[in-house]
Each structure stands twice: as structure tokens, then as C-alpha cells.
Amino acid sequence: MATRVPERLAEAPPGKPMGSRRRAVRRHLVHQLDVKGSPYAYVAPFFLLFSAFGLFPLVYTAWVSLHEWTLLADEQPFVGLENFRTLLADDYFWNATFNTLSIGVLSTVPQLLLAIWLAHLLNRPLRAQTFFRVTLLLPNVTSVVAVVVIFSQLFGRDFGMINWMLSWFGVGAVPWNEGVATSHVAISIMIMWRWTGYNALIFLAAMQAVPRELYEAATIDGASEFTQLRRITIPMIKPTIVFVVITSTIGAMQVLAEPLLFGVYTLTGGVDRQYQTLALFIYENFVKLDLGYASAISWMMFVFIVVIAGINYLITRRSRGGLV
Amino acid sequence: MTGTTADRTRVRPARRGAPGASRRLIYLTLTAVAFFSAVPLYYSVVVASRDNAALAEVPPPLVPGGNFFANVARVFDTVPFGLALGNSVLVSGSIALSVMFFSTLAGFAFAKLRFRGRNILLLLTVATMMVPAQLGIIPLYMIMVKLEWTGTMYALIVPAMVSAFGVFFMTQYLSRALPTELLEAGRVDGCSTWGLFWHVVIPVARPAAAVLGMLTFMSAWNDYFWPLVVLTPENPTVQVALSTLAAGYVNDYVLGLTGTALGTLPLVIVFALLGKQIIGGIMQGAVKG
Numbered sequence: 001m002a003t004r005v006p007e008r009l010a011e012a013p014p015g016k017p018m019g020s021r022r023r024a025v026r027r028h029l030v031h032q033l034d035v036k037g038s039p040y041a042y043v044a045p046f047f048l049l050f051s052a053f054g055l056f057p058l059v060y061t062a063w064v065s066l067h068e069w070t071l072l073a074d075e076q077p078f079v080g081l082e083n084f085r086t087l088l089a090d091d092y093f094w095n096a097t098f099n100t101l102s103i104g105v106l107s108t109v110p111q112l113l114l115a116i117w118l119a120h121l122l123n124r125p126l127r128a129q130t131f132f133r134v135t136l137l138l139p140n141v142t143s144v145v146a147v148v149v150i151f152s153q154l155f156g157r158d159f160g161m162i163n164w165m166l167s168w169f170g171v172g173a174v175p176w177n178e179g180v181a182t183s184h185v186a187i188s189i190m191i192m193w194r195w196t197g198y199n200a201l202i203f204l205a206a207m208q209a210v211p212r213e214l215y216e217a218a219t220i221d222g223a224s225e226f227t228q229l230r231r232i233t234i235p236m237i238k239p240t241i242v243f244v245v246i247t248s249t250i251g252a253m254q255v256l257a258e259p260l261l262f263g264v265y266t267l268t269g270g271v272d273r274q275y276q277t278l279a280l281f282i283y284e285n286f287v288k289l290d291l292g293y294a295s296a297i298s299w300m301m302f303v304f305i306v307v308i309a310g311i312n313y314l315i316t317r318r319s320r321g322g323l324v
Numbered sequence: 325m326t327g328t329t330a331d332r333t334r335v336r337p338a339r340r341g342a343p344g345a346s347r348r349l350i351y352l353t354l355t356a357v358a359f360f361s362a363v364p365l366y367y368s369v370v371v372a373s374r375d376n377a378a379l380a381e382v383p384p385p386l387v388p389g390g391n392f393f394a395n396v397a398r399v400f401d402t403v404p405f406g407l408a409l410g411n412s413v414l415v416s417g418s419i420a421l422s423v424m425f426f427s428t429l430a431g432f433a434f435a436k437l438r439f440r441g442r443n444i445l446l447l448l449t450v451a452t453m454m455v456p457a458q459l460g461i462i463p464l465y466m467i468m469v470k471l472e473w474t475g476t477m478y479a480l481i482v483p484a485m486v487s488a489f490g491v492f493f494m495t496q497y498l499s500r501a502l503p504t505e506l507l508e509a510g511r512v513d514g515c516s517t518w519g520l521f522w523h524v525v526i527p528v529a530r531p532a533a534a535v536l537g538m539l540t541f542m543s544a545w546n547d548y549f550w551p552l553v554v555l556t557p558e559n560p561t562v563q564v565a566l567s568t569l570a571a572g573y574v575n576d577y578v579l580g581l582t583g584t585a586l587g588t589l590p591l592v593i594v595f596a597l598l599g600k601q602i603i604g605g606i607m608q609g610a611v612k613g
Contacts, residue, residue, distance in 0.1 A: 039439035053483035057460025135358035143546035265571035
């Protein structure tokens with residue numbers, strides 16, 4: 001259509017009134033094309049790059065997971081669901097699943113409550129606002145590798161700062177990375193330290209968009225500050241909360257660097273796999289060059305993420321202002 | 325749920341006629357948070373300026389010593405740290421600029437332009453955030469082998485040039501902060517869509533785009549797993565170099581933490597320079613919005 005119409009117009013005699021009409025029509029067409037077409041052009045870069053480097057690998061992972069695919073062999077025989085069958089009977093897989101969920105809950109739940117509360121404290125005129133906000137984000141500036149290196153030292157059994165402080169209360173030297181519970185707590189603290197401030201800033205940005213008049217009206221009505229947080233702030237920033245809950249869940253399911261580097265560098269997450277997460281289990285099999293098996297784990301992890309994020313989405317969306 | 329009781333006890337007095345006391349409590353809490361945010365970093369600097377023998381002392385050292393530059397020299401002798409810094413700046417800077425631009429562009433379209441399939445595409449974008457990056461790493465590695473990009477910075481930059489988070493973030497912001505009347509006025513004045521984007525959207529989007537740019541730079545700088553998979557220790561980013569240090573010299577805490585301090589310092593400087601401006605931008609945007 002767009003190409004045919006100007007062609008026909010070009011055949012018209014170039015009389016002056018016709019010329020100006022032609023220009024008007026052309027301008028109209030260009031305008032139509034601009035209005036109708038440019039939205040697609042603007043979102044296209046995202047979808048193109050995402051398809052190439054996000055979607056395609058995802059689909060291809062499924063294909064690889066149906067093969068016995070190692071980089072050592074020249075041939076990759078099709079084995080159907082054999083990898084998944086092996087996986088479901090693999091104790092290491094269920095161990096990694098348990099560890100991932102345990103660390104996920106321990107790190108995410110207190111973190112988000114703390115983040116909302118901190119954002120709420122910051123969402124008012126304060127002296128040294130900037131200073132507090134900058135320090136809040138400071139841990140997130142620190143790389144995950146740095147965090148693990150630092151906290152491994154802090155959680156060290158013999159010379160660690162944390163055991164030194166615990167010794168004031170008569171607690172003996174805790175071997176943090178040896179037990180299941182202690183290692184999960186230590187890793188969760190690393191994750192919380194790194195992400196609470198970041199999430200608080202995201203909440204704060206959303207809170208600042210809440211119209212001030214709502215608070216003024218509520219104050220006149222005598223609503224306490226906690227009621228205002230519950231009844232105004234949280235409902236108003238609900239979309240942001242849903243968003244943060246889901247991204248945090250997804251992040252928690254993919255924890256890798258902390259178990260990889262905590263204490264001693266191990267692909268197994270400690271000698272007894274006491275803190276091997278799913279992502280680390282994938283990496284362990286990737287390093288073994290067992291790509292088919294690693295891809296099968298990846299897909300199982302994806303299913304878990306979709307299910308858990310979906311549940312969290314429903315819970316967060318359905319609770320009306322009563323999140324806290 | 326312990327947060328609940330804390331909220332009650334700490335926030336409520338503000339309304340009960342003791343604003344001074346409650347304010348002090350808020351400042352005290354925020355100062356404590358600032359303290360806990362800074363202590364691990366401070367401690368890494370302390371360790372980085374000591375030697376390994378000092379760590380065995382009880383109580384542990386609490387102030388920096390004089391060994392920092394000797395330790396830095398050891399880091400540079402052990403891993404190609406200068407190269408790693410250069411690579412990280414290049415990668416994170418390119419990714420941040422690209423994400424800011426494409427996210428604002430797509431965010432504008434999703435927030436303010438009408439087109440068929442907008443809602444479904446936006447939903448799709450949000451859904452792509454559900455796709456864990458690690459899931460596709462094996463095929464992504466195969467792609468990079470095909471493109472002969474393994475070991476190069478292209479392998480890090482190109483897949484990260486757009487981000488679903490960025491698109492969603494800018495869509496959220498622009499749908500609130502960008503007045504539709506402003507766009508209509510621009511249209512009446514004969515502005516094309518691109519003209520609107522350039523002259524109306526970008527100035528409005530700037531505060532949020534700055535925040536997005538900073539967050540993207542930080543996460544690109546700190547990205548670990550994908551660089552670990554696709555790069556070599558000979559041509560690393562900072563994180564890969566740090567992990568070489570941490571994995572290869574497990575008991576040499578001083579070496580590991582000196583590298584950590586060096587790798588974190590550039591980001592802290594960038595953050596200190598831009599953080600204030602960015603946070604000011606958020607506040608300004610909020611006052612106007």
C-alpha cells in the first residue's frame with residue numbers, strides 16, 4: 001500500500017494545486033508511516049538481540065538436553081529423555097535443589113522486608129539523605145567475587161572477625177562452611193548484604209512517585225505512620241513490589257559465585273556438597289564437559305523458577321496492602 | 325516477620341508527638357545501616373594493607389597498615405590486572421550506554437505510543453526476565469565459538485546490549501513521568517516521533533536513565549559467571565582476575581583482598597562521582613512527577 005500510492009500520484013500532471021495536494025498526501029503518508037511504524041522500530045532492537053542471544057540459546061538448551069552431548073565425542077547421539085530420567089534419580093540434584101531453596105528463602109524474605117522498611121525511612125526529608133543513599137548502595141557496588149572473598153575471611157573459623165565477636169558471648173569457634181545450616185546462613189548473609197540496599201533504592205524510587213497529598217490527607221485523618229506505610233505506600237508501589245519479588249526469586253534460584261568461592265574454591269559446594277546450588281551443579285557438569293546433562297539440569301532449574309516466581313507473583317498480587 | 329514489630333515501635337512515635345526522639349531513632353538506624361554497609365569494605369582495605377601474619381593476631385587488626393603498595397605489586401605480578409581493568413571499563417561502559425539508549429527508546433514506545441500488539445510485547449518483555457541468564461550459557465558458548473568471539477570482549481558486550489529489566493524500568497518511569505500533553509503539544513507543532521523522542525522524551529527520561537546506566541554499569545562490572553566461562557585467564561575482566569586470585573591462592577587472604585580492594589575501588593569512585601547526581605535526579609523526577 002505505502003509504496004503503490006505515491007507511484008500513482010506521481011503520474012498525475014504536475015499542476016500547482018495538484019502538487020501541493022501531492023505534498024500534503026505524501027506528508028500524510030510519511031506521518032502515517034511514522035506513527036504506525038516507529039513504535040515497532042523502537043522495540044525491535046531489544047527483541048532482535050534478545051532472540052539471538054536469549055531465546056535461541058534457551059530453545060537450543062532443550063535440544064542439547066535430549067542428546068548425550070559431550071565436547072569430547074564427535075557424535076552426539078539422541079537419547080530422548082534419558083538425561084532427565086537420570087537427573088530425577090540423582091541425589092546430588094535433589095541436594096542442590098534443597099540447598100537452593102533453603103538459601104533462597106533465608107536470603108530473600110528478610111531482605112525484602114528490610115528493604116521496604118529502609119526505603120520507608122529514607123522517604124522523607126532528612127539531613128544527609130545523599131550520604132545514606134550512597135552508603136545503602138555501596139554493597140551492591142562490590143562485586144560478588146569480592147563479597148565472597150571478604151566474607152570468607154570474616155566467616156573464617158580461626159581468624160575470622162565474626163567468630164572473634166561471637167567469642168565475647170562465649171560461643172566457640174564456629175566452622176561456618178562445614179555445616180549445612182551454618183553455611184546456608186553465611187551465604188544468605190552475603191546475598192542480603194549485597195542486595196538489600198539495591199532493592200531499597202528501587203522501592204524508594206517508586207515511593208517518591210506516590211502523590212504527597214495522599215499522605216497529607218491521611219495525616220489529617222490521624223493515620224499513624226505505620227498505617228500510612230501499610231495502607232498508602234505499599235498498595236501504591238505494588239507493581240514495584242511484585243517486580244522486585246520476582247527478580248529476587250529469579251536471582252536467588254541462580255546463586256553461583258557464593259557457593260563456588262566460599263571458603264575453598266570447590267565445584268561441589270563444600271566437601272559434602274552441603275552448599276552446592278543448582279547453578280553450581282550445572283557448572284560442575286559443564287566443566288566435566290557433560291553438556292547434555294548440564295542442559296537437562298538447566299531446564300529443570302527453569303521449570304522451578306517459573307513455578308516459584310509464579311507462586312510468588314500470585315501471593316504478592318493478591319495480598320491487598322497487607323504485605324507487612 | 326520480625327520487621328513488623330520493629331516498624332511499629334520505631335515509626336509510630338512520629339505521630340505520637342515525639343518527633344525529635346523518633347527522628348533520632350531514624351538517624352541512628354540509618355547510620356547503623358551505613359556502618360554495616362561500609363565495614364566489610366573497610367576491613368578489606370585493612371587486610372590489604374597488612375601481611376598474612378597480622379591476620380592471625382587476636383584481636384584482629386582494625387586499622388590499615390603500611391603494606392598496601394607491596395601487596396598491589398604482588399597482585400600485578402600474579403595476574404594481568406591492568407589489562408583486566410581496561411577490559412572491564414570498556415565492557416561495562418559500552419553495555420551501560422547501549423542499555424540506556426535502547427531501553428529509553430523501547431520504554432518510550434511501550435509507555436506512550438499506541439501500536440497493535442503493545443501489551444503482548446510488553447508482557448513478553450517482562451516474561452523474558454524470567455529466563456535465567458545461566459540457562460542459555462551452554463548454547464551461548466557454542467555460538468561464541470562459532471563467531472570466534474571466545475576470549476574477546478565482543479562475547480561480553482554484544483549479548484548484553486539490551487536488557488529486559490531496562491526496558492521495563494524505563495517503561496514504568498516514562499508512563500508516570502512523561503506527560504501525554506507534552507507529547508501531544510509536540511505533535512501539534514509538527515514533531516515526528518523521532519523528534520519527540522529526541523527533544524521531549526530524553527530530557528524527561530534523563531534521571532531514570534542515569535540510574536539505569538549506573539545499575540547496568542555496576543552489574544556489568546560485577547558480572548562473573550559468563551566472563552568466567554567465555555574468557556581466558558590471560559585476557560580477563562576484573563572479576564575473572566579476582567577469581568583466579570581467590571581460587572589459586574586460597575590461604576593468601578592478603579593477596580585476595582588486595583585484588584578485591586583494587587577491583588572495587590574504581591567502581592566506588594565512579595559511584596561517588598555520579599551517585600549524588602543520580603540520586604538528585606531521582607528526587608527531582610519525583611517532585612515533578
